Amino acid sequence: MDQQLTTVGASLARSDERMLTGRNAAGRVWKTGFGGLDPLIGGGMRAGSLILLAGPQGLGKSTFALQIARNNAASGRPVLYFSYEHDAEDMTQKLLAMEAGELDESDQVRLNSIRSIFDDLWVSSLDHRLESVPSGVEALAKVSHYSEMLFLHRSTGTRTDLAAIQSAVEAVRELAGTTPLVVVDYMQKVKSSHTDDDARSTEVVEGLKDLAIDISAPVLAIAAAEKEALRSGRRMRSNDLRGSSALAYEADVVLVLNNKFDIVARHHLTYDVGNAERFRDYAVLSIEKNRFGRDGAVLQFRTRFDQGRFDAEGTDVQEQLIDERIFRE
Numbered sequence: 001m002d003q004q005l006t007t008v009g010a011s012l013a014r015s016d017e018r019m020l021t022g023r024n025a026a027g028r029v030w031k032t033g034f035g036g037l038d039p040l041i042g043g044g045m046r047a048g049s050l051i052l053l054a055g056p057q058g059l060g061k062s063t064f065a066l067q068i069a070r071n072n073a074a075s076g077r078p079v080l081y082f083s084y085e086h087d088a089e090d091m092t093q094k095l096l097a098m099e100a101g102e103l104d105e106s107d108q109v110r111l112n113s114i115r116s117i118f119d120d121l122w123v124s125s126l127d128h129r130l131e132s133v134p135s136g137v138e139a140l141a142k143v144s145h146y147s148e149m150l151f152l153h154r155s156t157g158t159r160t161d162l163a164a165i166q167s168a169v170e171a172v173r174e175l176a177g178t179t180p181l182v183v184v185d186y187m188q189k190v191k192s193s194h195t196d197d198d199a200r201s202t203e204v205v206e207g208l209k210d211l212a213i214d215i216s217a218p219v220l221a222i223a224a225a226e227k228e229a230l231r232s233g234r235r236m237r238s239n240d241l242r243g244s245s246a247l248a249y250e251a252d253v254v255l256v257l258n259n260k261f262d263i264v265a266r267h268h269l270t271y272d273v274g275n276a277e278r279f280r281d282y283a284v285l286s287i288e289k290n291r292f293g294r295d296g297a298v299l300q301f302r303t304r305f306d307q308g309r310f311d312a313e314g315t316d317v318q319e320q321l322i323d324e325r326i327f328r329e
């Protein structure tokens, strides 16, 4: 029978087989690994779904996505990360900082020191160099443990189109023996035949959604904001995404990161000035669209960009936020 055509009976049989063979627990859901987020989106990122991660520039979208990639690779599931902005060495340094930072949260561990270790001209091995960073050697062991599960694709806006993404996914599927979680960083860089922004976005977002369905795995894509939305002091929403109508329509889950300082109600900034400065160290993640649960939920995560990471545990936001409107289809 045509692969696309099925009956409920055949679907029940497939589910039953999956449950009996023990592939059930891990099979359909990929956890983000961020505490508090997974239960809100149906247990994690679901097979066949497109998850968009948006936010103003520099808010940590790549960091958040890389941390999700690392969480999955560390749990033994392959990940393919298409990076249009950073090369493999850059990302590896960030992974080392992330691991060392989780092992030692003190200010002694910094992404900058890891970067300079890589750049030093003296001749010595990586593990020897990492001895000078607190928890550096342990961090290397952790990264090495999942290093073969995390595939990095150095993507370019002139070459990496949807077809190239598809064939890289196939290649990783062969190598890893199972379908990878796909991360696209970032969507508006995917090469398209269209020149018009809206047509480009529509082509790419539809292509990524089709890919998620075809491979029966989640696709996590970072989406850039319109220039207007990048003004600080304004809360970015999903309708600020470039080509927003197609993006928000096709996506199953839309997550938007904002800096807490920019989006708490004014009275929190004026009545407690000392405390207000601390808001700058937090990102607020809003679930703006959610096909697998309630939308409108918000969680805050402490940022440790000096260590290339977020704190993994999300907490509730106690303060009132500006602009409570959320996108609806």
Ligand SMILES: Nc1ncnc2c1ncn2[C@@H]1O[C@H](COP(=O)(O)OP(=O)(O)OP(=O)(O)O)[C@@H](O)[C@H]1O
Binding pocket: 055, 056, 057, 058, 059, 060, 061, 062, 063, 064, 085, 111, 112, 305, 306, 307
């Ligand atoms: N070595 C470092 N020390 C401290 N902060 C850093 C360091 N390197 C990068 N950052 C900051 O970390 C933040 C998160 O970077 P990340 O690349 O994840 O953000 P992004 O939202 O993907 O950014 P962009 O939109 O520019 O791609 C940025 O604000 C960046 O300036």
